[in-house]
Amino acid sequence: MLGKKMNTRDISFIALFTALTVVLAQISIPMPYGVPMTMQTFAVSLAGILLGARKGFISALLYVLLGAIGIPVFAGLSGGLGIVLGPTGGFILSFPLMAWLIGLGAQTENKLYLALGLLSGTAVNYICGMAMFSAFTGKGLDVAFVACVLPFIPTTIVKLIVAGFVGLKIRARHLIPAA
Numbered sequence: 001m002l003g004k005k006m007n008t009r010d011i012s013f014i015a016l017f018t019a020l021t022v023v024l025a026q027i028s029i030p031m032p033y034g035v036p037m038t039m040q041t042f043a044v045s046l047a048g049i050l051l052g053a054r055k056g057f058i059s060a061l062l063y064v065l066l067g068a069i070g071i072p073v074f075a076g077l078s079g080g081l082g083i084v085l086g087p088t089g090g091f092i093l094s095f096p097l098m099a100w101l102i103g104l105g106a107q108t109e110n111k112l113y114l115a116l117g118l119l120s121g122t123a124v125n126y127i128c129g130m131a132m133f134s135a136f137t138g139k140g141l142d143v144a145f146v147a148c149v150l151p152f153i154p155t156t157i158v159k160l161i162v163a164g165f166v167g168l169k170i171r172a173r174h175l176i177p178a179a
Contacts, residue, residue, distance in 0.1 A: 010055060013176060017047040017059040018066070021073075021095075028075040035088050035133065035148050038075045041125060042159045044095045045118060048102030049167030050176045056099035064092055090132025091148075094125045106167065114168070118160045126152075 006014075024039035031037055044063075048056035063073060064084065072079040074092065084092055098121040105117015130144040139147070170176060 004054070006055075013051055014055050014059045014062065017043065017051060017056070018062045021047070021060070021063045022066075025073065025075050026077065031151060032147075035091070035129070035152075036075045037152060037155060039159070040075070040091075040095070041098070041122070041156070042163055044099050045102055045121065045160065045163035046167055048099040048117065048121065049106040049114070049163060050170060051099075051103065052107055053100045053103030056103040057096045060095040060099040064095055067092065087133050087136040088129065089136075091125055091129035093132070094128035097128075098122070098125045106171075111164075111168075114164055118164060122156060122160065 021040055021043035024043040027039040029037040044056075044060050047059045050056075051059060067073045067079045068081055068084045070080045074083050083089060101121035101124060102114075102117045105113045105115070105120070107113075126149050130141060130148045133139070133148050134141050134144040137143075
């Protein structure tokens with residue numbers, strides 16, 4: 001995966017999507033159980049679609065690492081290991097895998113594969129988020145589902161549709177080099 005050489009353009013687009021994730025993380029709506037509704041997953045989805053599995057993974061990993069070392073890149077301009085290893089950290093830690101799965105689905109021109117990539121990446125994000133929320137709060141997976149998944153389903157559907165549509169439009173115009 002990391003054996004292929006990247007050029008300056010690749011590195012620039014990885015950095016651009018890392019920065020986009022930072023900016024969209026600040027669009028945040030607090031929710032009752034402490035898991036905010038953000039636009040991070042939209043940015044991670046776009047990174048997977050437009051950069052592909054490898055570069056999307058690296059972009060999301062860079063975002064996680066920046067936040068983990070304390071740079072305030074997460075929702076509410078927060079950062080640090082306390083966030084990454086806290087109740088909502090499962091969502092954040094899953095971002096690289098989410099981008100990779102979406103990127104795999106987007107690597108073909110088949111819209112069904114893209115849809116499967118978007119769904120599998122989102123499922124991994126939800127599962128990791130629920131697991132860590134449950135582990136840190138001591139609540140069961142049923143409560144984790146109600147707190148971490150159920151209220152987010154409508155907006156997730158909209159974000160996935162928009163990310164797929166926008167991503168395919170940008171790819172069709174060759175505004176970002178092929179993955």
